[in-house]
Amino acid sequence: MNSQLTQLILNGIRETLYMTLVSTGVAYIFGIPLGVLVFITDKNGICKNRIINALAGIIINIIRSIPFLILLVAIMPFTRLVVGTTIGSTATIVPLVVAATPFVARMVESSLREVDEGVVEAAKAMGASRMQIIVKVLLPEARPSLMVGATIAIATILGYSAMAGFVGGGGLGTIAINYGYYRYQGDMMLITVALLVVIVQFFQEIGVRLVNRIDKRLK
Amino acid sequence: MIRLEHITKTFHTGGNNLHAVQDVSLTIEKGEIFGIIGFSGAGKSTLVRCINLLERPTQGAVYLEDTNLMEVSEAEMLKHRQRMGMIFQHFHLLSQRNVLDNIIFPLEIIGMKKADARKRARELLEIVDLSEKAKAYPAQLSGGQKQRVAIARALATDPKVLLCDEATSALDPETTRNILSLIKEINQKLGVTVVIITHEMRVIEQICDRVAVMNKGRVEEMGSVKEVFLHPRSQTAKRLLLPQENDLVQELKTGTMRIAFDGQSSFEPVISRLTLESGALINILGANTENVGGKAYGQMLIELPAEEESRSKIKAYLDTQGIHYEEGGQANE
The missing domain is CATH 3.40.50.300 (P-loop containing nucleotide triphosphate hydrolases)
Structure with a gap:
């Protein structure tokens, strides 16, 4: 393999990591509050509110049911508004965040559901405010489960980012499409796919180790 | 408060x-x-x-x-x-x-x-x-x-x-x-x-x-x-006092007696003494007693002998020991 190709692939890895990690980070910035909102407004939640709960649920479900490739194209005007372009890895971050936020919100919600209700009751009995319950009880108690969710989210978002290769999204996905698909270079396809597998594997491994280390219930 | x-x-x-x-x-x-x-x-x-x-x-x-x-x-x-x-x-x-x-x-x-x-x-x-x-x-x-x-x-x-x-x-x-x-x-x-x-x-x-x-x-x-x-008055209290003998306690039958141990010394062989004093054999129907810090707490249900004489001896003994009891089929004590 010549150095030019190596450079291309290295660049692809860098772009893929950039898109995946930034998108995951931003998706969590929006997804955690949204997940918390859905959880606390639920019928057994600490701020029961049927209207907000139903509304948030509907929005999440609508976005989640749109296939990513279609969402990617459909929100192009919005993407241009936010980053000024629709091509390249930075432009791909916008649809990635839009698609991943509801997904992350559901992951957060399910992690919060795992928190022992008794602990929440104990905090209430101590006179904790709702905000204190969220910040000091729900999120810290759910931390290991949230970490597991994050590794799943990273793998999913990585997969989405590769799909963006079809519309010039950058990263390994674009290399796979341009060289492996349009130019019938099977070896390039193989290399990029193998690299994607390795990256997912890598994050999975880090995630599992981190969870084992921080979860105090296991010792 | x-x-x-x-x-x-x-x-x-x-x-x-x-x-x-x-x-x-x-x-x-x-x-x-x-x-x-x-x-x-x-x-x-x-x-x-x-x-x-x-x-x-x-x-x-x-x-x-x-x-x-x-x-x-x-x-x-x-x-x-x-x-x-x-x-x-x-x-x-x-x-x-x-x-x-x-x-x-x-x-x-x-x-x-x-x-x-x-x-x-x-x-x-x-x-x-x-x-x-x-x-x-x-x-x-x-x-x-x-x-x-x-x-x-x-x-x-x-x-x-x-x-x-x-x-x-x-x-x-x-x-x-x-x-x-x-x-x-x-x-x-x-x-x-x-x-x-x-x-x-x-x-x-x-x-x-x-x-x-x-x-x-x-x-x-x-x-x-x-x-x-x-002196439990409610059925619930009686059942809680002798949980495993629900049927017996709900209606204390004639010929049975409920004895309450309220901190008498555990080492006092009450039942053996009863047998000796009354000269009758006593059948224990159920018991829920516990030794808390050397004192006996709990309830016991016994079957009384048929002879009136033995019965009054039992009651006399329990009275002298200050142990509370309730006899079945009669008004409390």
């Missing part, structure tokens, strides 16, 4: 109304240990949650000292809850925080400075005798140790009241006794008023001053522990 007036709590579940608590009124005096006993589903856990308004009563008033908690604002209610500690059957410790940080938690809630909170938490660990476990996580502790941490946590904010919801029901008898004596010690040393919810008579016997017996959401009987223990 705490006055409940006509508390009713109704749950609406799928069109059905569940009356968990019905028209309960009771007063808990400052500094006492008040027990609420009943079988599961009697409404006692709901009732105790009405005291700190974790469950808001459908009707009635809850007075803490002279404040009607039903009328205070939500923000004020948080302040009142900070003055009431609560412990639970399953401890409910924060699994991701170590022991010390669990005790600091309620202090964070009231906004105490970090350094002060640490100091206070260490003092509390001393009180519950767990100083060496400060850095351990709840998963590394035994049930009894977890409950000690929970007690320390409940006491952190210097509460006037400690609510115990089946606090010993997940513990073995030995640990139960230790936890109960710790609660008693806290009650005496710190003057904390204690409310204990339980389904076990031995818990009431060991530390409570007064007891309310609950069944189907109502208080069926209330009085000093001794009074309820020796």
